[in-house]
Amino acid sequence: MSSDRRTFLRGLVALPVLGALPHEARAATPPGRRRHWGMAIDLDRCAACNACSVACREENNVPSFGADPRFDGARPEWMSLLWQEPERPEGLPELLPLPCMHCEDPPCVKVCPVGATYKDPDGITMQIWDRCIGCRYCMVACPYSRRSFNWSEPTWTESEQQMLNPDVATRPHGVVEKCTFCHHRVRALCERARLEGRDLRDDEVRRLPACAAACPADAITFGDLEDPESEVSELAASPRAFRLLEHLGTKPSVYYLKKERG
């Protein structure tokens, strides 16, 4: 219904002269099947070793700002472990590895005044660092608090500089950053598959993000939720599966698995 109205309005208002305007900003939609990247985290397997958050920090050049107490509460985190004891909300498990939920209806995207955060056609909630103006509206809108602000210009020691991942841009002071499901890895793999003229296989994506690759307990599974054959889809359909704060209607793309909740 709303799509019909939009089409009608578009037809009504589109003047012929506008058709002649350059049209470069169109987002590239990949040909073929539409994907919806998602993640399943098996809490019954998770050993709380923190390897996922360390690997994420290394992979995505997330600054740590050392032990300076001024930076307490100001150190960016893309993936972190949340212990919910003793006063955890009803129905939530005691331990939660928390990446960005990559919601299907993300509040952060709605509120961004300049489109610095947007939904990728493949379901990933992306952030354009260079476009972000640092208003932090996305941070206050995110019910999972999964966004971090660069409160200061990131500094790197000499050894850290040598370990920076060249595939991921470092973010300057004044921008918000977040987990991207290691989008650079996903993109590189898609490109390689395209050049080889084949579709992606589930086994090559299931441990693609750095957190999934680093998990020694094999608790994190990544994949295409649109593909009913994929492992992540099967896990998402499991009776053990649940999503966080479903009552808010954000439809997260991250599923958790737990035998007994609460």
Next chain:
Amino acid sequence: MNRIFATPRTTPRPSLLPTPRLGWYVLFALGIGLVALAVYAYSVQLERGDIVTGMRDLGRGGAAWGMYIAMYVYLVGVSFAGITVASIARLFKLHVLEPVTRLAELLTITALVAGAIAVLADLGRVDHGLRSLPELARPSSPFYGTFTLVVAGYLFSSVVAFFVTGRRDAARMVHDGPRVLRWFYRVWASGYRFTSEENARHGRTTFWLAITILPLLVVAHSTLGFIFGLQAGRPGWYSALQAPSFIVLAGASGIGMLILAAVTLRRMLGLRIPDASIHWLGGFLWVLCLVYLYFTIVEELTATYAGPALDRHVAHTIVTGQFSRSFVVAVGCLFVGFFVPFLQYLRAKPSVTGIAIAAAFVNVGALVKRLLIVVPSQTNGAYLALEEGHYSPSWIEWALLAGTASLVLVMVLGFARIFPLVHGEEPDVDRDAPLPRDPIRKLACLLWAAIAVALVFVGLTDSFRLWSGDELDPRIPFAPAIFATGVMMLFATAIVYEVLPSRRRRKRSPRIVDLARTRAAPRVALPAPIRATERHHRSQP
């Protein structure tokens, strides 16, 4: 000498501008000092980053919004008074408010400018903000209304109203103002002559401006409420009551600030603002404070009695927990803002000082209440059991708070020295008075307004990405700026209508006696023998 009347040199013409007293110099110097401190503080923030503020990440022990956003919301609230008072005075012909209308409009403009500075101080990358917002702003974000309707529409319409209503006094000041500023008065007067035709046209312009600005005022203040009220993921914010309560608190703080400014300037500059104006504003103040207190009770009762667990938790944190002291201060101040003017209202002879003290309390209460809206839902309103936060502003934020407030003070005090803040005597404005046919003016206005509407339509629809579907960028570059320009042009139609000179030659319209100039500059008839001599000289070849 070819004039029949002349001003005798022995009686100097009293200036339309007041002479400042010592208090003016003290306050102005204090204001400049605080603005300078804020500039220094902001330079420190730019150099070292936002880590110098007390804000931190949400869910990791901090609040991502703090004093700057509270100050922004408060200042936009203060701006409420100007347009409301000026519009009410014009629409309902409330002559008792006329002496404060210009001061009110000035307060609106200065508060909006200071508010825009406060929100810019909050941005992590102000340069990107200034570049990206006009180019890429998206209406799906409640901030869009802030950047377009509040800053562009609301501010610009206030400037237009201020300009149009000030033309008559500017025309007076061309003759009576300081010599160095006469070019300024001439530009502002933009050819105003005290004719009955211009008077009638002026009446129509101000009436329609007042009519159109009032809905914009409601929309602009509601968008501020929507910034918080539309966030389902933040307990304590998500409420249909946010927008109306924002409007009411904006009214209370704005009227309070207007009372304070009127009383202060009356003392310092001897402005002729009668007690009756202050009493009327005091009456308005207690009504607004009472309504807001009612909203607060309803809000807290709903949240604590039957609200979801987290809304209850946030409400308890505010009323009896970590923020209870601030809550008591806010509610206490607002109660004083209701009770004291209400007592004055009941008395036969109300006290202006009492009303002014209550107005000061209301402003303190409003600022604290804004902080209570902004902060607790962030620090204590996480759905997941994240670390509860704490927020205390750093000296940088306090300095910027003082600086932005002082900027309003400095601008008002400074303006009072170059332009009369109380209207000169106005002829009765009759917007129904017949006007000669002026098809060129009508055509120019219609054309101008049509262009404005077209820009609004094109800019808004493309901002909504109606032509570009799911694309990230609008199809037309700077579509939001085009929308804002259209809104501004729409209000500028009033200027086109008033200022456009009539090209048709016709009989000169009779001049209205300008009472203000006549009183300010008493002119006496020359004695009969001198007049006879003049006539004799003129008759000579």
